[in-house]
Amino acid sequence: MCLPGILLQEEKINSVFLLYLMSIPSFCILAIAALALENWAVLESPMHYDHHLWLFILLSCLGSVMYNLASSCVITLTSAVTLHILGNLSVVGNLLLSQLLFGSEMSALSCVGVALTLSGMLIYQNCEFISDSVDAWRAKARDLHPGSREDIAGPSKPINQDLQDRLQTDGKLQDKLD
Structure with a gap:
C-alpha cells in the first residue's frame, strides 16, 4: 500500500x-x-455454464476495478496511512453492524479492539492538537518551576537541535584529533 x-x-x-x-x-x-x-x-470448457454466471463475473471484475x-x-x-486507517474503521463498522443486525455477540477482546482502534484513529486525526497541548504543558511546567530538572518539563532544545549540536561537537573534536 x-x-x-x-x-x-x-x-x-x-x-x-x-x-x-x-x-x-x-x-x-x-x-x-x-x-x-x-x-x-x-x-x-466454460461454455456449459449459465449466462447469468458470466454477467456476475463481469460485474465482479467491474467492481474490483472501480x-x-x-x-x-x-x-x-490523502495518504496510504489514511487509507489503511479507513480500512480499520470499516472492520470496526462491520463488527458493530454485525452485532446490530444479526445479534452476534462481541467478546471482551473485540470490545477492547474496537476501543483501541477508535482511540488510535482519534489520536492520528488530532496529532497536531495533542502535540500543541504537550508543548503548552511543558512550557507551563517550565514557567511554574524555572529551576526544576529538565526531565520534568522536557529538554530545553528540540531533539534534532541537540543531535546536531552533538554531531558538530564530535566533528570539531575529530578535526582536532586529526
Whole structure:
C-alpha cells in the first residue's frame, strides 16, 4: 500500500495508469494460483455454464476495478496511512453492524479492539492538537518551576537541535584529533 502512495503522490503517476501497471503482474500471479489450486479446472470448457454466471463475473471484475481506482484516488488525495486507517474503521463498522443486525455477540477482546482502534484513529486525526497541548504543558511546567530538572518539563532544545549540536561537537573534536 505504501508503494502506490509513493507512485501516486511523489512520482505523480495517473491512477488509471498505475492500475494498468499493477493489473498485468496481478493477473499472472492470480492465473498461476488458480491453475495450481483449482486442479486445472480453469481449462475445462466454460461454455456449459449459465449466462447469468458470466454477467456476475463481469460485474465482479467491474467492481474490483472501480474499488482499486477509488483506492488510488484516495491515496492521491490523502495518504496510504489514511487509507489503511479507513480500512480499520470499516472492520470496526462491520463488527458493530454485525452485532446490530444479526445479534452476534462481541467478546471482551473485540470490545477492547474496537476501543483501541477508535482511540488510535482519534489520536492520528488530532496529532497536531495533542502535540500543541504537550508543548503548552511543558512550557507551563517550565514557567511554574524555572529551576526544576529538565526531565520534568522536557529538554530545553528540540531533539534534532541537540543531535546536531552533538554531531558538530564530535566533528570539531575529530578535526582536532586529526
